[in-house]
Amino acid sequence: MGNPHIMKQIISYKNFPYKHLTTTKIVGNMRDKVLRDKFLLSLNLDPSNLILANQMHRNNVKVVNSFNKNTFIAKCDGLITADKNTMLGIFTADCIPLLMSIGNGEVKAAIHTGWKGIYLGIIENAVEIFHKDFSIKPEDIKAYIGPHIRSCCYDVNCDMEDKFNVELVNNKLDLAEIVRRKLQKLGINEIFDVKRCTFHEKDLFFSYRRNQCAERMLSVIM
Numbered sequence: 001m002g003n004p005h006i007m008k009q010i011i012s013y014k015n016f017p018y019k020h021l022t023t024t025k026i027v028g029n030m031r032d033k034v035l036r037d038k039f040l041l042s043l044n045l046d047p048s049n050l051i052l053a054n055q056m057h058r059n060n061v062k063v064v065n066s067f068n069k070n071t072f073i074a075k076c077d078g079l080i081t082a083d084k085n086t087m088l089g090i091f092t093a094d095c096i097p098l099l100m101s102i103g104n105g106e107v108k109a110a111i112h113t114g115w116k117g118i119y120l121g122i123i124e125n126a127v128e129i130f131h132k133d134f135s136i137k138p139e140d141i142k143a144y145i146g147p148h149i150r151s152c153c154y155d156v157n158c159d160m161e162d163k164f165n166v167e168l169v170n171n172k173l174d175l176a177e178i179v180r181r182k183l184q185k186l187g188i189n190e191i192f193d194v195k196r197c198t199f200h201e202k203d204l205f206f207s208y209r210r211n212q213c214a215e216r217m218l219s220v221i222m
């Protein structure tokens, strides 16, 4: 499925619906509006077209449109739209930025999920909205798994084994594998995983687990 495209400032996947990215820490804390706007403008993107979620580690996915531009949507961890004039963004620093889109980019979603959101069914909720609100079948959806804390570094308690029906190796949880399996079970087979770990790649990413940082990377789908 091709290779992820890694530059100093952003990571993206050539094959995934064209316009998307995850920032690296090189461009700084994307929660900071001044830095965020500066970064987007540097790519000729209009910051006022961005819609963000206030992210509470739950399972709500909300349908948004142009009226929501330049705002944070309350009480959700996922955004979905068919509005061409919008960009959807989410912040992460260890959690998974999961972007979804149909092939021509006309319906797109940005989802923030750690183990809790996955466990609570945020992926199923997103796929259901693609189907119910936009009549899109799972097999027409492509998914992008951005940088997050991977099985090399993600120590968890053994109760995760029951939660996700997995066997931990050295107490490490493989979130990407759980997401991949869930997506495939739902009928999504085109999955682009950048395979980067936020925890041990210190020069590239912020990691909450590494130092309880307040900084966040931004993932955007346009």
Ligand SMILES: [Zn+2]
Pocket (backbone or CB within 6 Å): 149, 150, 151, 152, 153, 197, 198, 199, 200, 201
């Ligand atoms: Zn790692």
